[in-house]
Amino acid sequence: xxxxxxxxxxxxxxxxxxxxxxxxxxxxxxxxxxxxxxxxxxxxxxxxxxxxxxxxxxxxxxxxxxxxxxxxxxxxxxxxxxxxxxxxxxxxxxxxxxxxxxxxxxxxxxxxxxxxxxxxxxxxxxxxxxxxxxxxxxxxxxxxxxxxxxxxxxxxxxxxxxxxxxxxxxxxxxxxxxxxxxxxxxxxxxxxxxxxxxxxxxxxxxxxxxxxxxxxxxxxxxxxxxxxxxxxxxxxxxxxxxxxxxxxxxxxxxxxxxxxxxxxxxxxxxxxxxxxxxxxxxxxxxxxxxxxxxxxxxxxxxxxxxxxxxxxxxxxxxxxxxxxxxxxxxxxxxxxxxxxxxxxxxxxxxxx
Ligand code: NAP
Ligand code: ZN
Numbered sequence: 001x002x003x004x005x006x007x008x009x010x011x012x013x014x015x016x017x018x019x020x021x022x023x024x025x026x027x028x029x030x031x032x033x034x035x036x037x038x039x040x041x042x043x044x045x046x047x048x049x050x051x052x053x054x055x056x057x058x059x060x061x062x063x064x065x066x067x068x069x070x071x072x073x074x075x076x077x078x079x080x081x082x083x084x085x086x087x088x089x090x091x092x093x094x095x096x097x098x099x100x101x102x103x104x105x106x107x108x109x110x111x112x113x114x115x116x117x118x119x120x121x122x123x124x125x126x127x128x129x130x131x132x133x134x135x136x137x138x139x140x141x142x143x144x145x146x147x148x149x150x151x152x153x154x155x156x157x158x159x160x161x162x163x164x165x166x167x168x169x170x171x172x173x174x175x176x177x178x179x180x181x182x183x184x185x186x187x188x189x190x191x192x193x194x195x196x197x198x199x200x201x202x203x204x205x206x207x208x209x210x211x212x213x214x215x216x217x218x219x220x221x222x223x224x225x226x227x228x229x230x231x232x233x234x235x236x237x238x239x240x241x242x243x244x245x246x247x248x249x250x251x252x253x254x255x256x257x258x259x260x261x262x263x264x265x266x267x268x269x270x271x272x273x274x275x276x277x278x279x280x281x282x283x284x285x286x287x288x289x290x291x292x293x294x295x296x297x298x299x300x301x302x303x304x305x306x307x308x309x310x311x312x313x314x315x316x317x318x319x320x321x322x323x324x325x326x327x328x329x330x331x332x333x334x335x336x337x338x339x340x341x342x343x344x345x346x347x348x349x350x351x352x
Contacts, residue, residue, distance in 0.1 A: 001022050001023065001024060001025060001125065002022075002023055002025065003020045003021070003022065003023075004020065004021050004022075004023045004130075004134050004135055004136050004137075005018065005019075005020060005134065005135045005349050005350075005352055006018075006019050006020070006021045006063045006130060006133055006134035006135070006349075007019065007063065007133045007134075007323055007326055007349070008021070008060075008061040008062060008063045008130075008133075009048050009060065009061065009062050010060055010061050011060050012048070012049050012050040012058065012060075013049075015327045016133070016326045016327055018349075018352040019061065019063075021063060021130045021134060022125055023130075023136060023137065023138050024124045024125055024138050025138075026074050026075065026076050026138055027076050027124075028076040028077045028078040028079070029076050029078050029079060029140050029141055029142070030075070030076045030079070030138050030139065030140060030141065031072055031074075031075050031076070031079060031082050031088060031138070031139055031140075031141050031144045032072070032073045032074040032075075032136060032137075032138045033068070033070040033071065033072055033073065033088050033090065033136060033137050033138075033139065033144070034070050034071050034072075034073045034135065034136050035068055035069075035070040035132055035134060035135055035136055035137060035346045036069055036070045036071065036153055036345075036346055036347075037068075037069050037070075037153055037154045037156075037157040037320070037343045037344065037345060037346060038065040038067055038068050038069075038131075038132035038133055038134075038157055038343070038344045038346060039065075039067030039157040039158035039160070039161065039162065039188070039316070039318070039341050039342065039343050039344075040065075040067075040188075040326070040329055040330075040333060040341070040342040040343070040344065041064075041066060041067055041158075041161050041162065041188060042187065042188065042189075042249045042333060043064075043066070043161070043272065044064035044065060044066075044131075045330055045333055045334070046249070046272065046274065047062060047064055047118070047119055048062055048064055048330070051274040052272070052274055054274075056119065058119055059119060059127075059128045062118065062119060062128075063118060063130035063131050063133050063134060064118050064119075064131045064132075064133060065117070065118065065131035065132030065133040065134065065344075066090070066091055066092040066116070066117040066118060066131055066132060066160065066161050067091070067132065067157045067158045067159075067160045067161045067162065067341075067343075068089060068090040068091070068117075068131075068132035068137060068157060068160060069087065069088070069089045069147055069153050069156050069157040069160070070087075070088060070089075070136075070137075070346075071085060071086065071087060071088065072084050072085060072086045072087075072088050073136065075141070076141075079141045080141070081141050081144070081146070082141060082144060086146075087146075087147040087149060087153070088144050088145065088146070088147060089144070089145035089146075089147045089156065089157075089159075089160050089306065090117060090132065090137060090139050090143065090144060090145065090160065091117070091145065091160035091161055091164060091296065091302055092109070092116055092117055092160070092161055092296045093108055093109060093114055093115070093116060093117065093143055093296070093299065094115050094116070094117050094120075094129060094139050094140065094143050095114070095115035095123065095140055095143060096108040096111035096113060096114040096115065097111055097112075097113040097114075098142075100112065100113070105298075106298040106299070106300040106301065107298045108143075108298050108299055109295050109296045109297065109298055110295070115129060116129065117129060117131045117132065117137075118130055118131030118132075119131075133323065133326065133344065134346075134349070135346055135349050135350070142299065143299060145160065145299070145302055145303055145306055146303065146306065147306060148306060148307065148309065148310025149310075150310055150313070151309065151310060151313070151315050152315050154318045154320050154343040154345070155315030155316045155317070155318050155343070156306075156309075156315055156316075157316070157318075157343050158188060158192070158316035158318065158341040158343065159192070159305065159306060159309055159314075159315070159316060160302065161296060162188045162189045162191075162192045162316060162341060163192050163196075163305055163306075163309065163314075163316065164296050164297040164301065164302045164305050165189055165192075165270050165294070165295075165296050165297070166189055166190075166192045166193035166196055166245060166247070166270065167192075167196050167297065167301070167305040167308070168294055168296070168297035168301055168305075169245060169268040169270065169292070169294035170193070170196050170197060170200060170243070170245065171301070172294070173242075173243045173266050173268065173292075174242075174243075175196075175197055175200045175202050175242075175243055176200055176201055176202065177200070177201030177202065178201075178202075178203075179202045179203070179242040179243060180202070180203045180205070180240055180241050180242050180243075180262075181197045181202040181203065181204050181205070181241065181242065181243050181244070181245070182204075182205045182206075182207055182237075182241050182243070182244035182245070182257065182260065183197065183204065183205070183206050183207070183222075183244075183245050183247065184207040184228070184244060184245065184246045184247060184248055184252075184257055184271075185207070185208070185246070185247040185248040185249070185271060186206055186208045186210070186213045186216070186217055186220075186340065187247060187249065187336060187338075187340060188316070188338075188340055188341040189247035189270055189271070190206070190245075190247040190340075191216075191220055191316070191317060191340035191341075192316060193245045193247060194206060194217065194220045194221050194222055195220060195221055195314050196314070197221070197245075198220075198221030198222075199221075199308075199312050199314060203223050203224075204221060204222045204223050204224075205222065205223065205224045205225070205226060205237065205241075206222040206224070206225045206226070207226050207228040207257070208225065208226075208227060208228065209227070209228055209229055210336055211227050213225075214227075216339065216340075220317070228256070234256060234260070237260045238259060238260060239259070239260070239261070239262050239263075239287065240260065240262055241260050241261050241262060241265050242261075242262060242265055242266075243265065243266050243267075243268070244257050244260065244261060244265070244266075244267045244268070245267075245268055245270060246267060246268065246269045246270065246271055247270050247271045248271040248273065249271050249272070249273060250273050251273055251275060251277070252273075252277075254267065254269070254277050254279065254291075255278070255279065255280045255283050258279070258280070258283035258284065258289055258291065259283050261287060261289045262287065263287045263288060263289075264287070264288050264289070264290075265287065265289050265290075266289070266290045266291075266292055267289070267290075267291050267292070268291075268292045268293065268294050269291070269292070269293045269294075270293070270294050270295075279291060316340065316341045316343075317339055317340045317341065318340075318341050318342070318343040319338055319339060319341070319342055319343070320342075320343050320344075320345050321342055321343070321344055321345065322344070322345055322348030323344050323345075323346065323348045323349050323352075324348060326344065329342045
């Protein structure tokens with residue numbers, strides 16, 4: 001065991017402060033990664049503030065962070081995929097049981113024994129896992145991703161959650177050329193959804209409550225932008241969408257979007273507001289529409305997404321911050337005041 005530098009919170013209303021955390025020594029299948037950048041996902045904020053207490057209560061102290069990119073510092077004797085010096089990424093998963101039907105289907109995110117990168121039971125050290133707001137992490141090589149060498153690393157970090165979470169449902173629901181696709185909420189997830197839908201050739205419509213994001217939405221690849229609080233603008237699109245991805249972090253009316261779907265259209269929720277969202281049965285009955293959820297993606301698909309990003313030159317639009325600014329960044333994230341993902345430059349942790 002060794003001591004890693006990290007930033008943690010002590011409780012739901014506490015600010016982040018510097019701390020030391022235990023990391024395991026590299027076992028034969030492990031890769032130790034020196035973290036270069038870690039994205040700030042809204043799930044980090046939900047967890048830190050215990051907003052998901054009814055489903056996944058937070059254990060404190062909590063070190064979040066599941067959008068990790070770095071360089072391999074050390075590998076175990078049985079590791080075959082990585083060598084010291086290689087670029088490497090880690091997303092929301094660090095282990096699973098490898099034997100259940102979900103694992104065998106390359107859908108480790110649904111394994112009932114999955115270990116998430118933070119706030120999950122740590123099988124090696126006991127206690128809970130600690131995430132990427134840290135200078136290093138030790139992960140089984142089966143959960144370490146290969147990072148394309150041609151991309152900006154700060155912009156690559158968010159692909160490990162925001163990227164795969166939007167890529168996976170679009171692949172599953174057949175987002176391709178000729179499809180009309182909506183993306184609700186232009187945040188960290190939403191802006192990646194726009195980039196992927198565009199890259200897959202769809203006609204992309206962004207729904208936003210922030211009129212100031214209109215120009216950006218078009219620049220990021222949207223064909224049209226709808227200010228969702230304008231009922232007339234919404235009405236124009238009634239019954240016309242094949243697929244809508246809802247990436248909103250807070251309470252909102254999903255019925256308004258279900259009504260924009262055409263026959264057999266699907267709305268997939270990836271946003272995870274803490275309170276239940278009411279659904280009108282009629283919106284689903286008429287048009288045989290469906291409502292689904294989606295959770296990140298399996299490791300194989302995450303690798304496929306990273307490789308796709310390498311080929312198509314896709315990264316997240318990031319604002320790079322030193323870790324000392326993380327408390328301020330959380331307040332700004334709540335106000336949607338980030339274009340469109342914070343990435344922590346972990347070099348800033350060295351001075352702590
Ligand atoms: P984010 O960067 O904060 O983006 C959320 C966006 O939602 C905002 O930019 C805003 O977009 C919109 N929004 C915020 N408050 C709203 C309100 N009151 N009404 C309507 N729209 C509002 O968050 P994120 O990191 O993209 O995460 C989004 C959600 O996905 C979070 O709940 C997160 O926990 C969840 N998530 C799920 C998965 C998964 O696997 N399913 C993975 C990662 C994250 P506009 O200003 O454009 O309206
Ligand atoms: Zn996330």
